[in-house]
Amino acid sequence: MWSSIVWILLTGIGYLFTPLFFDHAEVNIVAVASYWLQGHPIYTSLDSVSRYSLLYGPWPYLVNAVFLKMGEAIYFLGKLPGILNLLVLLIGFYFSLGNIPRLSRILGLGALSAVLLGYYNISYWNRPDSYLVTYTFLALALVILNNRIGDLATYLGVGLLAGLAANCKLHGVLYFLPVVVYFLEDSKKKINWLYFISAAILSLLGLVLPFALNNVGGAHYLQWLQMASKHGVDMLAFVKNITFIGCFILLLAVLGFQRKYKWTFISLIGAGIIVGLAASKPGSGSHHFMPFLPMILFFAIQTYWAMSSTDKTRLSYVWAAFLLTMSLNAFNRQKRVLELFKQTPMRYAELHDFEGILANVAGPLEMGLADIKSYESTFFKLSAIANSRGFLFDGTGLMDMHASAMDIPSTTLEHIKSCMTPYFVFPKGGEPWSIISYYDDKPLFSQSFIEVFNSTYHKERETEYYALYSCAKK
Incomplete structure (x- = not known):
């Protein structure tokens, strides 16, 4: 004992x-x-x-x-x-x-x-x-x-x-x-x-x-x-x-x-x-x-x-x-x-990589959600939120809303279309917004949402662990 x-x-x-x-x-x-x-x-x-x-x-x-x-x-x-x-x-x-x-x-x-x-x-x-x-x-x-x-x-x-x-x-x-x-x-x-x-x-x-x-x-x-x-x-x-x-x-x-x-x-x-x-x-x-x-x-x-x-x-x-x-x-x-x-050394490397992006990109920036395998790599969004870079999505909240049959509202879609968040960062290698819910293994984001994002943002560059997407209209 x-x-x-x-x-x-x-x-x-x-x-x-x-x-x-x-x-x-x-x-x-x-x-x-x-x-x-x-x-x-x-x-x-x-x-x-x-x-x-x-x-x-x-x-x-x-x-x-x-x-x-x-x-x-x-x-x-x-x-x-x-x-x-x-x-x-x-x-x-x-x-x-x-x-x-x-x-x-x-x-x-x-x-x-x-x-x-x-x-x-x-x-x-x-x-x-x-x-x-x-x-x-x-x-x-x-x-x-x-x-x-x-x-x-x-x-x-x-x-x-x-x-x-x-x-x-x-x-x-x-x-x-x-x-x-x-x-x-x-x-x-x-x-x-x-x-x-x-x-x-x-x-x-x-x-x-x-x-x-x-x-x-x-x-x-x-x-x-x-x-x-x-x-x-x-x-x-x-x-x-x-x-x-x-x-x-x-x-x-x-x-x-x-x-x-x-x-x-x-x-x-x-x-x-x-x-x-x-x-x-x-x-x-x-x-x-x-x-x-x-x-x-x-x-x-x-x-x-x-x-x-x-x-x-x-x-x-x-x-x-x-x-x-x-x-x-x-x-x-x-x-x-x-x-x-055992993942601690890799997680420190991811955190350092993400904070490097924050240091080199000015203005609002959001950690986006890719596939479920890379979900834990998005937890470092805390660094962006603590530095007043904005807070648009949280996976936990989205899964709860999904269980309540709540769709992402039009106000959020307009936010995406208008490039109010100029930059999104995703774990490298995963498709943006392809994450599924823990509750029912169904997609959190609709195909229409993904299409709106893809028509508004493009991949600007990749780092060791992340991919930076920027608004095509900026």
Whole structure:
């Protein structure tokens, strides 16, 4: 288990010093945060020229913007919030197990690390997921500390964290249902309605206040949420997701957690089913269950250590099977992570090449999308956006819009025809705009869009990794 702890910390710290982002939604967070700092909205109108808005709440963007204000190292600072979320989670989990032997706490931390490593290191990505995992467990930590900090601090702390979680993803508040039920069931206290109302108000403020900042675009955010209803639900994915979370619930059941915490157990099942629906939307997945997992592991470890020696011996095979399964899954997932780290020298070369183009070409410039194989080579658009060269397209946002059956609007086509962006840069070797969506393997850009672009722009020159296209009318 030591190895999983060391590996997740080692890869997390190493990740800060590579220019590569593992996921396109991470790039969206940094790009939009940087663009917002320049006075542009986080959420545009549905027919906006720029196509980058996502369904994430504004909180991760705003936090990222705070870090980006610290300097120009956008590829370092853009990842830092996710790494800090992971560190807070691991430290909090370790100290929450303070009533069991130190070696067993380390074993528990290793089990958590192995579980998280089974998710391609999403636990330290700057996406909302790392916030939700950490905030949910911090709320549980406040409940554990209730006797020290008092009821008022517990209510208010949990309320604020729930509001911020909902500001990451609207369904984020669901993760807090088992925490609240556990608090009431474990403390055997009745609800203090004055404290509860105060916590609800603070939660609402945590959800709403970020939208009060300039250029966030709350009204447009609601429009994007409405468009998400068109994504639909994949019932096969739903069955797979319920099976996944069911395995963790089964761990609690085998250990007998439900005998003492019946309602907490039921609330976990109920919240898991509802989250399972959100996780079954095209483009989603079982990572939606991550905020439950540190909580479930904490419950499982505490239940195990409350047993008699005889019962511990009898059920030790359960832990052995669980740890073996999690370790094998983590090992298989981390092969991909290792492959990504091996790409670091090439990614630095691509970044240097692209920044060379930026230094030699004046005016607005956009990183265009070629084929799906070269998609990660377009992530360096962050350098152009951070230098105020414009932001027209984001692959993540386009895929979400495509899933909602939203075509590229006429305003964007006119932008292309009018050469408002004089230069586009594409990864060399790929056909411009030939990218397909991860969701359904269908083209993101229509043939008519490609024809408009081809009639307006021509390839000016190539560098080692990129091709520069310029407007034929300039």
